[in-house]
Amino acid sequence: MEKQSFGKKERVRKRKNYLDIYQRGRRVHSNNFTVILSPNPSGEKRLGVAVGKKVGNAVKRNRIKRLLREFFRLSKDRLPDSKDMVIIAKRDVSSLKYQDVCLELAELLKK
Numbered sequence: 001m002e003k004q005s006f007g008k009k010e011r012v013r014k015r016k017n018y019l020d021i022y023q024r025g026r027r028v029h030s031n032n033f034t035v036i037l038s039p040n041p042s043g044e045k046r047l048g049v050a051v052g053k054k055v056g057n058a059v060k061r062n063r064i065k066r067l068l069r070e071f072f073r074l075s076k077d078r079l080p081d082s083k084d085m086v087i088i089a090k091r092d093v094s095s096l097k098y099q100d101v102c103l104e105l106a107e108l109l110k111k
Helices: 015-024 058-074 098-110
Strands: 026-029 033-039 046-051 083-089
Touching: 015 033, 015 046, 015 083, 026 098, 033 098, 046 058, 058 083, 058 098
Parallel strands: 046 083
Antiparallel strands: 026 033, 033 083
C-alpha cells in the first residue's frame, strides 16, 4: 500500500513550474474544472491547484483547495506516473461536495 501523504515533493510550488505546465501541458475540461497534464522528468506525481477570486471569498477558495488536495492524496495510485497536474477551478464550484469533486475529476482523468 502506497503512503497516503501529500509532501513537498508532490506539490508544484514555483511559478516557473506552473508556467511550464501551462505551456507544455494537455488540457481537459469539464463543467467545473480544467485539468492540465504535463510530463515530468523527476518521476514524481505532482499537483498544483489554481482557484481564482471568481470562485468566491477566501473561505470558499480554501475549501475547494482542500477538497482537490484530498482527492489527489487519496487517488494517487490511480493517477499517471511522472506527470504534473494543475487543476483550475471554474466559477461556482464552492457548493460542490467532496463526492461530486471526486466523480468529476475521475471522469476527466479517464480521458
